[in-house]
Structures are given as C-alpha cells and as structure tokens.
Amino acid sequence: AKKVFLETFNSVNSNFSEMIEELFEGAKGEMRLLPEKDVLETGIEISIKKVGKKEQNLYLLSGGEKSLVGIALLFSLLKINPSPFYILDEVDAALDDYNAERLGRLIKRYSDKTQFIVVTHNKLVMENADILHGITMTNGISTIVPVELEKVADDKPLEVTT
C-alpha cells in the first residue's frame, strides 16, 4: 500500500511540475508530503514559484492563476489514470485569451486518451471540438440546435437560435 501510494504520488508530482511549467511559462510547481506522521496518513501541499519570484502562498494567486492550478492538477491525474470521460463546465471563465487557447490545445492533446464534454462561451476553446451542440431555451423549454463553427464569425457574438 505504501509503495503504491508513493509511486502514484511521485508520478502525479512530476506531471504536475511539467503542467505548471507549461501553463505558467517557466514557473516551478511542486506537491509536497507534509513532514508529519506516517506516509500513509500525511496530507499533501501544493507550492508554486512564479518566474522571478520567491515561493508564495497560493492565496495570493489571481483568479485565472487559481484556475490554471486546478487545470494542471486535473491533467496530472488524467495522465496517470484517465477516467472514461471528462465534463468541464466553463473552466475557462477566468482565463485570458492566451490561456484559453492553451487549454483548448491541452484538451485536444489528451482527447485521444479519453472523451471531453466542454461547456464554454469562448470561441478559442470550442473551435477544438469535433461535435458542437447548441442549447437554447424557447418558451421556457431547453432544446438542442445544430451549430456550425465555420458560420461563427470571430467578431460577432455566437448565434444559437432555432
């Protein structure tokens, strides 16, 4: 049990540092076992060190940066033991355009390992999908309508109507 846990912990940790390096352009991310009691019971702590800075409390990170840490952790676990499908409901809401594009590429990269269902308002994220479903509410009832991404002009709001 101890051996299995440590092996998993170490591979999640190395995935996590890789992900943080990619998402925060050069930052150092690390998961640490708290020095307390037995390895089989102790908790885990995350630390992030941005480029040019000392290690800081996660509390000081910005809204978007906190989302990036969550995304990094999600993909670190996915690489070890993917679930058959992932549902991501507007995980890009706090991201700037660069990071939204990066998230889209990350989802695309792992979509051969597992299925993704992504709810988003950001064209930079939805353009990676092979199937696009529009949902709209008419007369108080939700219905599904087809949406063609090609028809979605970049500078106009996304039209989803019956």
Place this chain on the structure above:
Amino acid sequence: AKKVFLETFNSVNSNFSEMIEELFEGAKGEMRLLPEKDVLETGIEISIKKVGKKEQNLYLLSGGEKSLVGIALLFSLLKINPSPFYILDEVDAALDDYNAERLGRLIKRYSDKTQFIVVTHNKLVMENADILHGITMTNGISTIVPVELEKVADDKPLEVTT
C-alpha cells in the same frame, strides 16, 4: 424616515424591473418588502419570472443569470444615487457574447453620469473604453503598457507585452 425609505424602495424597484426586462429579454423582476413587521425593519426579497415560466427560486438560476441579476441591481442603485466612480473587476466572466455586449452598452450609457474602471478579458466589453491600459508582469513586477484597441484583431488573442 419611513417616507424616504419607501420612496427610495419604490424607485429602486421600478428601476430593477426595467433592468431585468432589458437584460433577460422580457422577464419580470420585482423587489418585495417581506410582509413581516414594521416597514422600517423588514427585509427585501428579489423575484424573477423568466418568459414562459412561473416564478422560480433564485437558486435555480444559471451562473450567467446570477451575474445579470447582480448587474441589474447595481445599475438600479446607480440610477438613484450614483457613486463618483465604479470599479467592475471581470463582472462579465460568466456572460455569453450577447450579454457581454449588452453590459458594454449599459456601461457606455451611464458613463456620462459617473466614471467606470473596468477590468476585463472580453474584447466586446473593452471596446467601449476611451482609455485602455495594459498591465503585464515582467520579472515578477507589474508594469503598465499602452494598448491600442484598433491593433487588437478580433480573431487573435490580446497581446499585452512590453
């Protein structure tokens, strides 16, 4: 005191229904004084009735709809007693493109009554600004850089670099 409160309450309420009608395309919004004790102490409840639906608990509203209710309340109070300036930090994060555009127009409409400082990642919102400041972090220090909106192509991520 009672008269002043009731007058204010009634004008906030009528502003609020107007705002909800505009933001939720035809929905009915209302603020009600709870039927409890004395008018000078009783609490206030908000109710929203979407087109084609009965009145529902605010809890059932979506992420974006909850933001719209907050925006409606903010502008209902602004119309009565504007503060010298308003700072809105990514209030558009949960909004779809239509509602983001509507928010941009709403800010523009009231910007002759008061000043707005808006933090946003959405081009549909930032294009209403007369001054645009870029902030970027170089070597761990935040610095201000000029950004020209014309240079921001719609289909490319916003470039804010030194």
Place this chain on the structure above:
Amino acid sequence: MKLKKIIIDGFKSFGRPVSINISENITAIVGPNGSGKSNVVDAIRWVFGEHSYKNLRTVKKNDILFSGSNGTSASNRAYVKLIFEDDGKEIDVSREMLRDGKNIYMLNGEVVRLKDLMDFFAGTGAGKEFYSIIAQGQIDKIVNATPEELRKLIEEAA
C-alpha cells in the same frame, strides 16, 4: 468504454425529450446564459446517483422535475439515459424519478440498485467526483483544498 449518447426527458429545463450525440474525442456544448447547458452536466451527475441538493443546484426534491412553462405542463417524471459502447456492445444506464420521489435505476433494460450501478462503473473511474466532472465555478476552488483532501485525490488515482 465510450459515451455515445445522452437522452434527457423531464429533467430540469428539459420539458421535451432531447438526445445529444457525444463525439469520441471532444464535444462542445454552447448557448446563451440560462439555456440549460449546466442542466446537462447535472443530468449526468444525477444518473451516477448524485443526491446532494447542493451539487444538483436544487432546493427541494421536485426541482429535478420540469416545472412547466407556457403551453407545456410540468413533468411527472424525470428520466436520463446514458448510452455507452464497449468493444462493440451497447450498454445503457438510466435513472428515472417520479413525482412521488421514487427512483428507478436501470442497467441494459433491467432494474438494478444504485449499488449495482456503482459496482459496474467502479473499474472505469467514471462518475468519480473530482476528476471527471468539474461543475461551473469549481475549477479555481481546488487551490483551497486541505492537505487531506489532496491526499484523497492521489489515492483515488492510485
């Protein structure tokens, strides 16, 4: 094992039956604020036995049932079915709830207990809280997890 289709009828804002095809790779669900996108996510959680009002964003039990609109009366049953494919074989999983609160779980057309459903999925990792369904507004909350919660995540992945 791949998810192929989701069928929803009478659950939350789905007053009429809808069927959603799911791609082997990436499926995007888009649409205006308040149109029902997160209700689809809730529907999938619900089939896996989710019973917490908070996670289903409801206040009372019958908030799961379509509450009616102009011209369409409220539903008396909420029904969600997930259709998977595993090595060419189709696998159907569904949950149904009636107004009286009775829940019926089915696996390939047979009524089963929730526990049987969870055993069936246990090996696959589907439905596990954290790392397969991220609800709206949750992705940035992970940084607030306690050291014990983070440990539990790693153990689930082991």
Place this chain on the structure above:
Amino acid sequence: MKLKKIIIDGFKSFGRPVSINISENITAIVGPNGSGKSNVVDAIRWVFGEHSYKNLRTVKKNDILFSGSNGTSASNRAYVKLIFEDDGKEIDVSREMLRDGKNIYMLNGEVVRLKDLMDFFAGTGAGKEFYSIIAQGQIDKIVNATPEELRKLIEEAA
C-alpha cells in the same frame, strides 16, 4: 468630483512606481492572468481604509508590501495615491504603510486620521462597499444576499 489618476508604489506586485490615468468616462484595464489587474482594485480599496485580509486577498499584514523579485528587493513601504479633481481644484488622497505596520493617511499633503478621510468622502458615496467596487467573482453572489442585507443596500442609496 472626478478621479484623474492612481499612483501605486510598493503595494503588492507593484515593485516600481506606476501611474494610471483615468478617463472621465470609461477606463479599461486589460492584461494576462496574474499580471496585477486585481491588485490595482485592491490598491483603491486600501486607500479608503480597507483593513480586512479577506477583502484585500492577503494572509498576513506584510502581504501588502512588494515581496521582491529577481534583481529588485522587497519594498519597505507600500504607497497608493488617488488624485481627484473637483470644480477645477486638485484633491490628493493617499495611504502609506511601513514594514513596522504603521499607517499614514494624507489629504492634500496633510497627515489626517482615517476618520477624517471617510468624513471627507461621506457626501460623495465613494468607497461604499457594495455599489462602487465589485471584486472579482462577486457579481453573482448578490443573489445570495439575505433580505436584511438587501435592505441595507437600499438604505445606503437613500
């Protein structure tokens, strides 16, 4: 009364002094995640006497002071100044904190108490919690306000 300029030095991620011009109408602040946009919002709240760690997104008192980076040492003072214009006259308001935790408030170059500052602004409505500064992630929380909190909002506007 119009806000004309914000000067920040040594406050949070502003290791070097910056000066931000504010338009009479709409000013947008844009930039990558983690670049310091919300720190500007915190700086404005701080000048108005904000002392809650939670509202300033800090954990300990000295999180307000620039903590240093490659090549630039940590700051020993945090300083924020707001420059207003009222009927053609300039009005300066500032707050300064030193590493020993001492706060100095100034109004047009003179040291004042925070209370004097609040009295000065009282008539204008600036700095009032709810309806002038909406922090990141707060706009959708208003629907969770209690009936008493909503009443307080209306009373503030009266």
